[in-house]
Amino acid sequence: MKADLKSMTREELTSYICALGEPSFRGGQIFRWLHRGAGGFEEMSDLPKSLKQKLEQEAFITTLKIYGRYQSALDETVKYLFELEDGNIIETVAMKYHHGYSLCISSQVGCRMGCSFCQSTKGGLIRCLTAGEILDQVLKVQADLGTRISNIVLMGIGEPLDNFEQVHRFLINVNDPEGIQIGYRHISLSTCGLVPGIERLAELELPITLSISLHATSDPIRSEMMPVNRKYNLAQLIGACRKYQQHTGRRISFEYAVIAGVNDRRADAERMAALLDGLLCHVNLIPVNPIENGVYRPPSRKNILTFQEHLINLGLNATIRRTLGSDISASCGQLRRQAVAKGGSAL
Numbered sequence: 246m247k248a249d250l251k252s253m254t255r256e257e258l259t260s261y262i263c264a265l266g267e268p269s270f271r272g273g274q275i276f277r278w279l280h281r282g283a284g285g286f287e288e289m290s291d292l293p294k295s296l297k298q299k300l301e302q303e304a305f306i307t308t309l310k311i312y313g314r315y316q317s318a319l320d321e322t323v324k325y326l327f328e329l330e331d332g333n334i335i336e337t338v339a340m341k342y343h344h345g346y347s348l349c350i351s352s353q354v355g356c357r358m359g360c361s362f363c364q365s366t367k368g369g370l371i372r373c374l375t376a377g378e379i380l381d382q383v384l385k386v387q388a389d390l391g392t393r394i395s396n397i398v399l400m401g402i403g404e405p406l407d408n409f410e411q412v413h414r415f416l417i418n419v420n421d422p423e424g425i426q427i428g429y430r431h432i433s434l435s436t437c438g439l440v441p442g443i444e445r446l447a448e449l450e451l452p453i454t455l456s457i458s459l460h461a462t463s464d465p466i467r468s469e470m471m472p473v474n475r476k477y478n479l480a481q482l483i484g485a486c487r488k489y490q491q492h493t494g495r496r497i498s499f500e501y502a503v504i505a506g507v508n509d510r511r512a513d514a515e516r517m518a519a520l521l522d523g524l525l526c527h528v529n530l531i532p533v534n535p536i537e538n539g540v541y542r543p544p545s546r547k548n549i550l551t552f553q554e555h556l557i558n559l560g561l562n563a564t565i566r567r568t569l570g571s572d573i574s575a576s577c578g579q580l581r582r583q584a585v586a587k588g589g590s591a592l
């Protein structure tokens with residue numbers, strides 16, 4: 246099998262190049278070319294011809310193709326569908342904020358977590374993305390927009406902690422001073438609550454923002470919405486969050502999709518305040534986005550505001566997420582699903 250250079254860290258690439266009998270500085274040169282978006286070895290003008298030929302035979306460069314590009318007419322959100330080399334399709338969304346572009350990237354093709362409100366998990370997990378495929382989303386969007394991405398959220402399709410090794414390599418690479426160089430503080434990782442993964446991430450002590458998809462404040466309700474809760478309950482999840490905070494000092498974000506009659510009552514607010522007591526955190530309220538054949542509906546604006554007010558009165562820091570790109574289905578696997586349903590080359 247050919248070597249996947251874009252999925253290697255600079256250190257791994259350097260060892261690989263040395264093992265080919267080349268001087269170690271070639272590793273850094275190739276890393277810089279790859280992370281500036283070079284699509285082929287012939288572009289790497291400072292490499293000797295013999296090395297380029299050797300790499301041509303032994304290695305490859307992951308390259309995503311833009312399969313669809315959708316620009317919102319309401320704001321500057323741009324949604325991309327990318328085609329992977331095996332024909333699978335993933336989604337990436339660029340959102341413009343006052344501080345620059347924030348990019349929401351995918352970590353898997355599909356997802357096996359089975360959350361009842363989420364479109365991305367309906368077809369199950371097809372496969373994990375490689376570190377190179379995760380990174381190439383950033384490179385391709387930067388090239389397409391002609392500008393730098395300033396923030397990254399691992400909140401697209403997939404469960405990043407279910408693809409730990411590749412996501413970890415991606416984080417090292419996207420932060421590398423010789424590469425795209427996005428600071429860890431400008432990166433968020435969102436998880437449905439895989440406790441061992443959160444603990445492992447805490448031990449790495451990377452100052453990235455951990456975002457938890459909370460969505461419910463009692464075990465019976467959360468287990469019904471999110472099967473992961475049957476394995477790792479709320480007490481274990483919040484325990485892992487406390488550990489993460491002790492190791493990194495970072496404030497934790499909690500995502501909460503507000504659903505009429507399910508998790509938007511005063512008692513939910515009170516349980517949330519008790520659960521998150523003593524944690525430095527922020528609660529992000531998201532009116533649930535109804536999916537195909539789904540039963541969940543968002544509460545009225547008035548009821549969401551009342552729920553937010555309860556949380557604030559209980560001492561929590563809670564905001565309501567602004568919706569971007571709603572005219573281009575810019576959330577939660579909707580677009581990939583439509584493309585798959587239309588039977589493109591997508592699986």
Ligand code: SAH
Pocket residue numbers: 362363364399400401402403404405435436437438456457458500502531532533534535536577
């Ligand atoms: N697997 C990770 C990241 C992907 S999901 C996680 O669970 O966090 C990205 C975010 O969108 C999560 O917070 C998820 O719970 C939320 N989400 C999924 N479907 C949604 C819907 N229909 N309405 C509102 N939020 C949704």
